Amino acid sequence: MTQRGRAGRSATGPRTTARPKSDLANRRAQLRAVIEPVVTEAGYDLEEVSVSRAGRRHIVRVIVDGDGGIGLDSVAEVSRAVSAALDAAEEAGGDLVAGEYQLEVSSPGVDRPLILPRHWRRNAGRLVKVTVKGGAPQADAGEGDRQITARVVSADDETVTLDQDGQQTAHRYTDLGPGRVQVEFSRLDQVTDEELTEIDDSDDDDDVEDEER
Template identity: 30%
Template sequence: MAEIIEKVYALLEPLLDGTDIFVVNIKVKPTNNLKVYLDADSGFSITKSSSVNRKLYAAIEAAGMFPDGDFSLEVSSPGVDEPLTQMRQYKKNIGRKVTVTDKEDKEVTGMLREVTDEHMVLEVKGKKASDPVKSTEIAFSNIKKTVVQIIF
């Protein structure tokens, strides 16, 4: 599986060169179902997804990775419930509400205000409306997962 992922990544890299699209994850199911999760600094639209899908599918076929043609390809953005995994995702989501789970399984929810290489800063509201808003710095080394919260 790792070999297939490396080959897909190698075929994908030139397709993304010069764009703001980046790879979040690549998964391979035992049935040769390839799942490629991408994101973009400006948002990953259906148009971008289908364009990459067509080009990558053609590149996989041209490379002869699956001589019998027995593979399927899905290109999409990670689901809204998927944790952030890359620094670019953190930076892209500045100004959005996130829930951070630390390595001791403690959760804190707040507005993502700042991202550096070592930590992030959340603006956290108090329990009561009269409580002051405080800035909380969280080291990336202490984060188990961070999930963007969808506000309706």
């Protein structure tokens, strides 16, 4: 789900000069420093901040999530709060984004990799594909690694319990690669329309030049 914010304005107008990656990384860090307290105060986690360019306009994408997910109304509220915080920072003299920008606030799609303990916890009950370090090597994994498809049973700060063919095993996060949620057609009623939209929207980003990566 995406809430599109208004275009921000710079006192000097749009600028299109290419910037070094280090400068973009600094801007991303500055943006995160402004945005994260706002998201945290609203009761959610800031998952990602990215800056990309489409034509003359920059796009600031903010991904937020929380236990139980985040609804469209909450996304809109967070978007307004983040927009106000960015405006205040700009007025205080902070050059956060060069030129015009568009703010997009959204929740993670089902294609978001599971990396942190909270990612695994929030996907309990779902089927995931993940690489487990150690064991017999496979063609689609690194040497000594094996790739499995299993269901997330539970997760805490140190381990996640996965059920593979009825056998439950606890794995430490350090022994796992990023998990990928598998969309089950027999369980499409458990996947929200917004999550499916995130997958569809990902195909529309091919023409956007990402300046961070």
